[in-house]
Structures are given as C-alpha cells and as structure tokens.
Amino acid sequence: MTESAFVRVLLRVGTWLVLGFLYLPLIILAVYAFNPSRALAWPPPGLTLHWFAETATNPAVRAAFLNSIIAGAAATAIALVLGTLASLAVQRFSFFGRDTIAFALVLPIALPGVITGIALQTTFKTLGLNFGLMTIIIGHATFCVVIAYNNVVARLRRLPRTPEEASADLGADSWLTFRRITMPGMRTALLSGALLSFALSFDEIIVTLFTAGAGTQTIPIWIFTAIQRPTELPVVNVVALVLLLLSVIPVYLAQRIAGETARITR
Amino acid sequence: MSAPNEGRGRRFARWLYPRRRAQLWFLLAAPLLWIVAVYLGSLLILLLNAFWAKDALTNTVTPFDWTLKAVIDIVTKPVYAIVAGRTLLIAVLVTITDAVLAFPIAYYMARVASPRRRGALVVAVLLPLWAAYLVKTFAWRTILQGNGFLSWLLSPFGIPGPGLDELPNAWLVLSYLWLPYMILPIYAGLERIPESLLEASADLGAKAGTTFRRVILPLAFPAVVAGSIFTFSLSLGDYIVPDLVADAKFIGNLIYDNSALGNLPVAAAYSLVPIVIMLVYLVVARRLGAFESL
Numbered sequence: 149m150t151e152s153a154f155v156r157v158l159l160r161v162g163t164w165l166v167l168g169f170l171y172l173p174l175i176i177l178a179v180y181a182f183n184p185s186r187a188l189a190w191p192p193p194g195l196t197l198h199w200f201a202e203t204a205t206n207p208a209v210r211a212a213f214l215n216s217i218i219a220g221a222a223a224t225a226i227a228l229v230l231g232t233l234a235s236l237a238v239q240r241f242s243f244f245g246r247d248t249i250a251f252a253l254v255l256p257i258a259l260p261g262v263i264t265g266i267a268l269q270t271t272f273k274t275l276g277l278n279f280g281l282m283t284i285i286i287g288h289a290t291f292c293v294v295i296a297y298n299n300v301v302a303r304l305r306r307l308p309r310t311p312e313e314a315s316a317d318l319g320a321d322s323w324l325t326f327r328r329i330t331m332p333g334m335r336t337a338l339l340s341g342a343l344l345s346f347a348l349s350f351d352e353i354i355v356t357l358f359t360a361g362a363g364t365q366t367i368p369i370w371i372f373t374a375i376q377r378p379t380e381l382p383v384v385n386v387v388a389l390v391l392l393l394l395s396v397i398p399v400y401l402a403q404r405i406a407g408e409t410a411r412i413t414r
Numbered sequence: 415m416s417a418p419n420e421g422r423g424r425r426f427a428r429w430l431y432p433r434r435r436a437q438l439w440f441l442l443a444a445p446l447l448w449i450v451a452v453y454l455g456s457l458l459i460l461l462l463n464a465f466w467a468k469d470a471l472t473n474t475v476t477p478f479d480w481t482l483k484a485v486i487d488i489v490t491k492p493v494y495a496i497v498a499g500r501t502l503l504i505a506v507l508v509t510i511t512d513a514v515l516a517f518p519i520a521y522y523m524a525r526v527a528s529p530r531r532r533g534a535l536v537v538a539v540l541l542p543l544w545a546a547y548l549v550k551t552f553a554w555r556t557i558l559q560g561n562g563f564l565s566w567l568l569s570p571f572g573i574p575g576p577g578l579d580e581l582p583n584a585w586l587v588l589s590y591l592w593l594p595y596m597i598l599p600i601y602a603g604l605e606r607i608p609e610s611l612l613e614a615s616a617d618l619g620a621k622a623g624t625t626f627r628r629v630i631l632p633l634a635f636p637a638v639v640a641g642s643i644f645t646f647s648l649s650l651g652d653y654i655v656p657d658l659v660a661d662a663k664f665i666g667n668l669i670y671d672n673s674a675l676g677n678l679p680v681a682a683a684y685s686l687v688p689i690v691i692m693l694v695y696l697v698v699a700r701r702l703g704a705f706e707s708l
Contacts, residue, residue: 159518170542174542174550233445258643266670266685267456297445321428353547375552388549
C-alpha cells in the first residue's frame with residue numbers, strides 16, 4: 149500500500165458520499181410507495197399499504213408488464229441465436245470484411261438510442277408495417293444482439309481451441325463438437341448475455357417510444373405516461389418500488405454467473 | 415429432438431465438416447442479414463429521408479424527390495445550433511462530473527478495500543445500475559419538485575427548491591444515472607495496474623503523489639475514456655430526462671418532436687448531428703486506447 153493514512157481516510161469518506169448519492173433517491177422512492185396522499189410532498193403525511201392493492205388490480209399495469217415480459221423474452225431469444233452465430237463466425241474464422249462486420253455489430257449500442265429509434269421508425273413507416281409488439285421486439289433485438297455477441301465473443305477469445313481440435317481428431321463432426329465442447333464452454337456467457345439482454349429490453353424507453361405506436365405499452369412507457377398524470381402517481385410509486393426490488397434478482401444472478409465463470413476459465 | 419431429425423442434422427454436419435466456406439456462411443448469413451437489412455438498412459433509409467422532399471399537404475415524404483431543404487433548415491434556424499450546443503455542453507459536464515465522482519470510489523475499491531469489502535462494493539454499485547432508468551428519473555422528479563425532498567431539506571435556510579424546469583437538473587440527474595457506468599470501468603482499469611509498478615516507482619524515490627500522477631493516472635486514463643463513451647453517448651441521445659426534470663429541449667427532443675409532427679426530413683437531417691459527434695468521439699477514444707479497456 150502506497151497510500152498514506154490521510155489519503156485512505158479521504159478515499160473512504162468519498163466512497164461513502166458517492167454511495168449516499170447513489171442510494172438516497174432510491175430510499176426516498178421506496179418511502180413514497182407507502183404514501184397515503186396522491187401528492188408527492190415531502191415528508192409523506194403517513195404510511196399505508198392501500199396503493200399496493202390498487203396497483204395489483206390495475207389493468208394497464210398488468211398489460212404493460214405482460215408486454216414487457218414478452219418483448220424481453222422474444223428479443224433475448226433472437227439476440228442469443230444471432231449473437232452466438234455471429235461471434236462464432238468472427239472468432240473462429242478469418243475472412244474478408246471481418247473487422248467491418250465486428251464494427252457494424254457494436255454500432256447499435258455505440259450510437260445514441262434516439263438514432264436507432266428514429267431510423268427504425270422511419271423504415272417501418274416506409275415499409276408500411278403496423279406498429280405494435282412486433283416492432284418493439286425488432287427494435288429491442290437490434291441492441292440485444294450486440295450484448296449477446298459481446299458476451300460470447302469475449303468468452304470464445306479466452307476458451308482454448310485444443311479441445312475442439314481433439315474432438316475433431318477423435319472423429320466428431322462439427323455439430324457434435326459444438327454441442328459437447330463449444331456449447332458447455334459458452335454456457336455462462338450465454339446466460340449473462342441473456343440476463344443483460346432481458347434487463348435492457350425490460351428497461352428500454354428511448355428506442356421503444358419510436359417503435360411502439362399508440363396502442364401498445366411496455367412498463368417503461370406506462371411509467372412515462374403515468375408520471376405526467378397526477379392521479380396515477382400513487383400507482384407509479386408502487387410500481388417503482390416493485391421494479392426496484394426486482395432489480396436485486398439480476399444482480400444476484402450476475403454475481404453467481406460471475407463466480408461460476410471464474411471457476412470455468414481459471 | 416426425435417431420431418429422424420437428428421439423422422438429418424448429423425448428415426448435414428458431416429457434409430459441412432470439411433467445407434469451411436459453407437460453415438462460415440451458415441454462421442454468418444442470419445446475423446449479417448439482420449444487421450445489414452434491419453439496422454444498417456434503417457440508418458440508410460433515415461439518411462435518405464434527410465434529402466427527400468415532404469409533401470406539405472399529406473405530410474408524407476416523397477421518395478427520390480431530392481432536396482436540401484431540411485439540411486438548410488437545420489443550418490439556418492438558430493434553434494438547432496443552440497440545442498446542439500446545450501446538449502453537447504451537458505454531455506461534457508456530465509462526463510467530467512462522473513469521472514471526478516467515480517475516481518475516488520473506484521480507487522478505494524481497487525486498491526484500498528479488503529477483498530471482502532471490495533465484493534460488497536461492486537454489488538453496491540451494480541444495484542443502482544440495474545435499477546430501472548425511469549424509476550431513477552422519477553425518483554429525482556419527486557426530489558426536485560416544488561415541495562419535494564430537496565426543498566424540505568433547504569427550507570430551514572430559506573432557500574426554495576429548484577422545481578422541475580431548471581437546466582442544471584438535467585446535468586444532475588444524467589450524472590446520477592450514468593455514474594455506475596463510469597465507476598466500473600475505472601475500477602477494472604485500476605485493478606489491472608500491477609502492484610510491482612508502484613513499488614518500482616517508490617523504490618526509485620517517487621513520493622506517493624508523484625507515483626499517482628506519473629504512474630497510476632496515465633495507466634488508468636484509457637479506462638476513464640472507456641467509461642466516458644457510456645456517459646457521453648447516453649447523455650447525448652437522452653430526451654426523457656431533459657423533458658421530465660428540466661423542461662428543456664435536447665437534440666433527441668427535437669428529433670422526436672419533428673418526427674411526431676410528421677416533419678421526418680428535418681428529424682432525419684438533425685440525426686446526423688449526434689451520429690457525426692459520436693463517430694468523432696469513438697475515433698478519438700480508440701486512439702486513446704479506450705477500446706482495450708472496455
């Protein structure tokens with residue numbers, strides 16, 4: 149350790165301040181879910197569980213939740229298939245234009261989401277497509293493919309080639325080698341890619357507002373519209389708390405996957 | 415999978431095995447079709463729309479009716495330059511703020527904290543990162559609004575709360591939202607610095623401050639640039655936060671509004687501004703070695 153005691157105290161204080169900054173808004177939000185009043189004045193006048201029941205039976209919230217889950221699952225499925233195929237091609241073959249393809253594959257997350265949104269919307273309009281869940285899924289899949297690709301390509305870079313070659317030498321064809329050797333090596337990368345894809349899709353609004361059309365709401369779109377209607381605010385508070393609690397799940401899963409990955413690639 | 419299916423799959427696999435070209439095409443066809451047809455194709459159509467004329471009566475774009483009207487609009491109407499400047503300024507400020515806030519905690523995590531506490535801190539930074547974007551934005555709306563938490567906190571000093579129509583709110587909330595995206599790359603970058611380099615620097619007579627300036631900072635810089643790609647790009651394209659907490663227009667708002675009003679050529683032409691800014695940023699970031707730290 150090169151840091152002096154004084155510097156270490158400063159660093160500790162800075163760390164706690166940043167953590168306070170990160171968590172204070174989340175804590176305040178959690179308190180509001182129990183706020184009996186429809187207004188958002190601080191401090192809340194009391195505590196109640198009333199709005200939880202109201203939220204559970206709210207048809208718009210339930211429909212939006214279902215849409216978000218369908219869109220997330222479909223976009224993740226597309227992303228895993230296409231991302232895995234692309235990463236195998238880029239990582240296991242050398243061919244003309246490989247770097248260009250690798251660059252094009254990361255563009256959807258490197259460029260601001262508003263560009264992806266307006267570009268897809270323009271194209272869907274030009275083609276005369278009906279806006280709805282289908283167009284939402286297409287929009288989400290474009291950036292989820294990048295996530296899946298990045299995860300798998302990073303893993304393939306670190307996996308040794310020798311077991312695949314040994315498998316081929318022992319007479320296994322490409323499909324058998326893929327299923328028995330390559331696939332188990334990629335497993336945790338696919339899992340974390342799927343987790344990240346689903347979470348990104350579930351949370352997405354910048355692109356989604358362009359590709360959803362008027363009739364279909366996902367959870368973020370529902371929140372975005374409900375925020376601006378004062379009567380809906382208590383339900384927004386509860387939905388926000390529920391989403392906050394749900395975000396513990398991917399963090400927990402990601403940690404477990406990371407632990408398993410460390411074991412495999414050690 | 416049923417047996418006859420497996421048989422066909424096997425036959426295909428055996429046929430495929432010696433044919434590298436065919437294997438490559440089998441892998442590449444679907445993702446290439448997707449990325450070229452759906453994504454790059456859409457970008458191209460967007461680009462073309464910037465140069466196509468709009469029928470004022472039907473409010474629809476006439477393909478292949480070439481005009482520079484939208485581009486001229488963007489260049490000559492001052493609002494577009496003002497909004498681009500405002501967005502750029504906030505994106506730069508957010509990036510600097512996040513780098514300054516992220517460095518101490520990332521440094522503490524990487525070089526001071528015990529392994530056990532380090533793990534806990536990584537989780538503590540990941541949780542707000544995974545929390546929903548709109549939930550976090552909404553939380554700040556409740557804090558910043560007229561009778562919210564901040565005005566309650568400030569009321570003993572007789573200072574009123576900021577309300578929801580101040581531009582600095584956008585800077586504050588965007589800095590909050592993207593802070594974890596800056597902490598994690600810097601943490602990873604600092605952790606990669608070998609302890610032996612710091613010992614060598616100390617052995618050669620450098621004081622702690624000199625080692626920090628001459629060894630740690632230069633080695634961590636690519637990681638800061640890597641984090642800045644997120645903070646900068648995400649701020650540059652955001653149109654929800656400026657609308658919800660600052661009542662301000664960013665580049666994204668003008669793109670969205672123009673598109674909603676049916677003025678697609680102007681929306682498309684204005685999209686070129688963030689695309690060009692981001693491409694320049696990526697080229698510079700790449701030269702600074704940020705891509706190796708991602």
